[in-house]
Amino acid sequence: MKEGAKLIYTTRMSVRWGDMDAYGHVNNTVYFRYFEQARCEWIEQMGFRVSPEEPTGPVIINASCTFLSPVNYPATVLIKMYAGEPGRTSVMTWYELFVEGDEKLYAEGAAKTVWMDNRTGKSAPLPDAIRGLFDNAAG
Structure with missing residues (x-):
């Protein structure tokens, strides 16, 4: 995970049971689904809908x-999601996955999230609410 990332x-x-393999x-x-679910929950908590029907989205x-x-x-897995300093249209995110009750890190991941105009398929400026994540040094 990048130094300066914010939880x-x-x-x-x-x-x-069906999450297991042979x-x-x-x-x-x-694991990618766990990270995706955390990302979608976070985006929705920020006040945005994750839907192709929205004008823009991640x-x-x-x-x-x-x-x-x-x-x-x-x-029960515990996923911690972190973000780096936002760019004009994107933000880098990192993930840590733990098993509840265990301090050991089981997996770590990353994903670059780009805000997109759903009509054109081209990148769009990040919403101010997401850009504002780093406006406040307290975290």
Whole structure:
């Protein structure tokens, strides 16, 4: 995670039986869903709807995950979401995934979120509310 990243959102999700793969742990693709859910919850908490029917909205142009330790059912995962200094149309986000009750980091990820004009498919300026995340040094 980049130095200077700011914790902007924390959420918990139950690991479902169907999240596991043949090896008996959460499948690698599911981590991206956990990060996506945290991102969507955060965006909606900021007052925006995640919907193609909105004039503008967020899209991901890249995403990554480093799997540090397997997660097994039953569990509740804790996802901490961080953001970097916003650009004109994008903001970099990072994720830490823990299992509730355990201080060990199980996975970490990143995604670049670009604000997009849903009519044209081109980037659009970030909303002031998101840009304002870094206006206040307290976090």
